[in-house]
Amino acid sequence: MNVLIVDCLGAGSTGRRFSTLDVIGAGPRLVAGVIESLGHRVDLATCDAVIRDPESLKDLDVLMVSGMSSDLRSMARVVRSWDRGPAVAGGPSAVNYVELINSGFTHVVWGEAELCIDKLLRHFQDRLSITEVPNIVFKRGQRVIKNPGPSYTPTELLWRSTPSTKLVTRYDYWWCARVYVEVVRGCSNYYRPTLPLADGRRCTECMKCREGGLWSRLNCPLNIPPGCGYCSVPALYGPARSRPIDSIVKEVSELIKIGVKRIVLSAPDFLDYGRDWLVYPAPLTDPRYPPPNLQAIQELLERLTEVSEVSSREVYIMIENVKPNLVNEKVARILGMYLRGTTVHLGLETGCNKHHIVLGRPSTVDEVLRAASLLAKEGLRPYVYVIHGLPGESKKTIKETIKVVKKLPDLGVEKITLYRFTPLKGTAFEGFSRPPPAVKSRARKLYYTIRRINYVSKKKLVGQVLRAVGVATKAGDALIAYTLPHGPVIKVLTESPEVFIGKTLEVVITRVLSDRAVEGRIKAVLN
Numbered sequence: 468m469n470v471l472i473v474d475c476l477g478a479g480s481t482g483r484r485f486s487t488l489d490v491i492g493a494g495p496r497l498v499a500g501v502i503e504s505l506g507h508r509v510d511l512a513t514c515d516a517v518i519r520d521p522e523s524l525k526d527l528d529v530l531m532v533s534g535m536s537s538d539l540r541s542m543a544r545v546v547r548s549w550d551r552g553p554a555v556a557g558g559p560s561a562v563n564y565v566e567l568i569n570s571g572f573t574h575v576v577w578g579e580a581e582l583c584i585d586k587l588l589r590h591f592q593d594r595l596s597i598t599e600v601p602n603i604v605f606k607r608g609q610r611v612i613k614n615p616g617p618s619y620t621p622t623e624l625l626w627r628s629t630p631s632t633k634l635v636t637r638y639d640y641w642w643c644a645r646v647y648v649e650v651v652r653g654c655s656n657y658y659r660p661t662l663p664l665a666d667g668r669r670c671t672e673c674m675k676c677r678e679g680g681l682w683s684r685l686n687c688p689l690n691i692p693p694g695c696g697y698c699s700v701p702a703l704y705g706p707a708r709s710r711p712i713d714s715i716v717k718e719v720s721e722l723i724k725i726g727v728k729r730i731v732l733s734a735p736d737f738l739d740y741g742r743d744w745l746v747y748p749a750p751l752t753d754p755r756y757p758p759p760n761l762q763a764i765q766e767l768l769e770r771l772t773e774v775s776e777v778s779s780r781e782v783y784i785m786i787e788n789v790k791p792n793l794v795n796e797k798v799a800r801i802l803g804m805y806l807r808g809t810t811v812h813l814g815l816e817t818g819c820n821k822h823h824i825v826l827g828r829p830s831t832v833d834e835v836l837r838a839a840s841l842l843a844k845e846g847l848r849p850y851v852y853v854i855h856g857l858p859g860e861s862k863k864t865i866k867e868t869i870k871v872v873k874k875l876p877d878l879g880v881e882k883i884t885l886y887r888f889t890p891l892k893g894t895a896f897e898g899f900s901r902p903p904p905a906v907k908s909r910a911r912k913l914y915y916t917i918r919r920i921n922y923v924s925k926k927k928l929v930g931q932v933l934r935a936v937g938v939a940t941k942a943g944d945a946l947i948a949y950t951l952p953h954g955p956v957i958k959v960l961t962e963s964p965e966v967f968i969g970k971t972l973e974v975v976i977t978r979v980l981s982d983r984a985v986e987g988r989i990k991a992v993l994n
């Protein structure tokens with residue numbers, strides 16, 4: 468069969484990505500790899516490209532569209548351009564399966580593609596009964612039906628196919644983008660929120676999900692979904708399972724051969740890497756114990772550093788998130804040995820310890836502060852997330868959060884990102900209302916505090932020389948450059964910006980444009 472995967476991740480309602488333009492997620496390439504391994508023809512396109520040219524859908528047998536809950540409108544625009552066969556939605560947006568079916572998709576893949584893609588394609592090609600396809604959502608008459616299936620793919624079946632590497636070139640700016648390579652699927656946090664849910668359920672504090680055995684943590688007697696109340700990862704993708712080192716090194720090496728320069732080892736928590744191997748065959752459903760598998764982490768980073776382009780720093784390897792409670796001196800030292808100068812993300816979300824517990828978070832405020840400080844001391848550049856409008860937020864929690872975020876710059880935190888809580892379907896916090904934007908809410912002071920901190924942090928860059936890659940021109944007299952390995956977007960003033968596209972540059976930062984962008988001039992062209 469001839470399958471096209473359309474990547475709508477981050478496309479929002481417009482079909483175009485405005486933030487995180489330089490990110491290429493792992494999911495669509497992974498699904499492409501699974502389909503390739505089944506012997507079908509598969510291609511990949513961005514949402515923007517398909518909306519601009521719906522003719523690109525002409526010769527297909529199956530359309531597959533990946534997105535998040537915030538991308539439903541773009542996904543609907545894509546599916547409206549296609550009326551000739553099966554249209555399958557997937558990715559984190561699957562929790563909105565009713566809306567997806569109502570917007571024109573014929574099927575929605577719930578959770579991991581590995582569990583159902585083979586049978587779904589056989590359903591399309593060989594008329595295998597749809598009842599035999601696990602975890603698939605479809606419409607029969609007026610009813611939306613969700614087939615039952617396993618809640619996650621067992622480790623021994625998970626990593627059989629490798630994500631497609633050649634299709635990375637379908638993305639704009641792939642050569643300078645941060646390309647995500649999956650190293651851990653799922654999350655080890657099977658704690659649940661203890662605050663009353665929108666439907667009236669309230670944790671009875673049986674402590675099964677916090678103190679029970681690893682198997683028993685999978686299920687809550689009240690069916691409260693696992694994980695932090697605002698996050699859909701454990702419910703959709705199961706407990707943390709690590710990818711074998713050889714498979715990661717193979718994918719990274721292939722991407723480097725193609726010309727990719729920035730690679731992010733993607734994981735809801737990088738420090739879960741190899742922790743599941745320590746408890747196998749039990750599922751890793753404890754976010755705190757056992758401690759990180761330092762041997763596995765070091766071996767992975769060592770093997771990646773042996774790739775010549777990585778050791779010569781022509782190619783950068785970064786990690787995504789870490790759970791603050793898993794960071795200790797040894798962990799920070801090993802990460803510093805291999806990842807010095809790169810960013811690492813820590814979730815604070817709220818500055819109130821009681822709030823952490825009722826949200827289902829595994830770490831404390833002090834653990835976040837300690838993790839930031841340890842990582843920064845070892846040469847990493849911590850970025851911290853905060854969320855406003857969460858259930859359980861009060862004037863008191865906001866006040867405490869403001870106090871905590873003010874401490875972060877002194878600990879070496881380079882940037883704080885404030886997100887607005889979004890109640891995702893399929894999570895414990897489904898049914899709560901979405902708060903107003905921070906500037907119009909009680910979190911206004913928190914918003915301005917974070918903005919000021921980020922602005923001051925950018926001011927420290929003035930006079931410094933940053934390495935960057937030229938990406939595009941702006942208004943004819945400026946070059947847009949991405950900081951290497953990662954950092955603020957730089958507007959580079961130059962008379963001939965087009966000459967520097969694709970070049971690695973040294974840029975002297977001359978002023979701060981906003982809490983996200985800086986301006987500079989070229990000091991040297993490196994290649």
Ligand code: SF4
Pocket residue numbers: 658659660669670671672673674675676677686687688689690691
């Ligand atoms: S969330 Fe469920 S499993 Fe966890 S302590 Fe509460 S009732 Fe028990």
